[in-house]
Amino acid sequence: MLAKQSKLYMSTRYARAVWIGLAGLSSCQWVEYSPNQTYLPVAERAQTARNLARLRETASPSTDTVRFVFIGDTQRFYDETERFVQSVNQQRGIDFVFVAGDISDFGLTREFRWVHQRLQQLRVPYLTVVGNHDLVGNGRAIYQAMYGPLNYTFRYQGTQFVCLDTNGREYGFNGRVPDVDWLHTQLQDTVGTRRSVVISHVPPMDEDFDSTLVAPYTAAVRQYGPRLALHLSAHVHRFTAGQPYHDGITYLTTYSLAKHRYHIITLWGKRQFRLETVQYGPQA
Template identity: 70%
Template sequence: MLRGAGLVGVFGLLSACQLVEFSPNQAYVPAQERGLNGQALARLQTAPNPDDTVRFVFVGDTQRFYDETEEFVASVNQQRSIDFVLIGGDISDFGLTREFRWVHQRLRLLDAPYLTVIGNHDLVGNGRAVYREVYGPLNYTFRYQGTHFICLDTNGREYGFNQQVPDVQWLQQQLADTAGTRQTIVVGHVPPTDEDFDPLVVPRYTAALRDCAGLVFHLGAHIHRFTVGQPYHDGVTYLTTYSLQKKRYHILTVWGQRKFRLETVTYGVEG
């Protein structure tokens, strides 16, 4: 039996090493793993590009694809001049703290900062609270080299299609804030063309995007495959990307006035 100083020593060791997990749904993470989107943005703003070109990686749905994530990191680190990496949601599969941490342990090895939006799987169980603890607000924006990125929760089904998600009023406010903005990119996990997007919100959401003169495109994930087009025939381009399981990702380069280039990278495929 352990007593006195020996017992205190054991509990101190367990606490220091973060070995104790009281519940798989707990939202506690070490201080250095909190607010990761904010940490990435702070890092990004310290090293701006010399011109207006923004070059970033976009991929979706890391979920339980841990081996593929390691290969993804190795591939991205071989690319030239990447400003940041954008993960299009479903970082976790069951909204568990350990899943978010396992993915971060791999993505933190990226040479460039990485940012995320929340996916429908990230909202399972206590996932919403965990995501907020690990990454920060579900809706947020940032500007980089004159490009305004608006990242928001578009997972309508997870809220019972309550017509509140995505928050169109908040989106409209961000789209109207054009100070220092040359062009705009909107990012959400579930695209409005998907059945998991609240159908009653689609008209207002797509109208808000259509009315944004500087919109380059809308980025999504969720469907685990690449699509690009203008499904509403209103001049707005919608693009979805691959899941990490597909061992493909996109490099998007934007510059000037709504000019962009799309590259597809395949990695870790034998033969």
């Protein structure tokens, strides 16, 4: 009888220890119930709004110059992201960093969190636009929870930045992405704007852009050409620059973090810009 009681006591104590351990893990958010879960801690939500608020605090009415880092495709390049952050933090006079999509590879919460945990070590705010890989699985919901709207506009130092979802293939080329009407509406709003920049993930020259929308999209950009400084994208993992539609609009794509390079773009005046390339590691 005593042996049975002792055995029962040991079983109860073991079960209690296991329950306490699991409860502790849960409270520390170490338990992941599904790789497709969309839960995010409150501190990691609404990063676009949080970083825009930080950016507004640094705005200066005495200058119209903007200097920012432009990069794309952090997907799975976690070590490279850490080195990227270290390099950017050594730069002077940077207003913000812009990551042009494909933050994740498989649209998983853990991927978004791992990248954010590294990028939040930047000394300046960082902003993003959604990429095609960010829309895989539950990625769209996760991106919206962590960052915010897929299409949004902000102004800084007289520059209007129009950031939009151009990942047509992920929507089955349904004729609605990118939202050309929304793009028109934003570019028409010139209040407080000296120049505009359009930022997307997939450039209109790429096969993942809805081919039925290339003409209306580029026409919308061309219409506002006199004050549109640049069209910026990522997706192709390499640097390209040119005027493919022969309309005076410069379309530029940037590197992925695997290339150990990024761009610093400086804007001033009406449409003036300067492009610098920083290499911070071995060539890929």
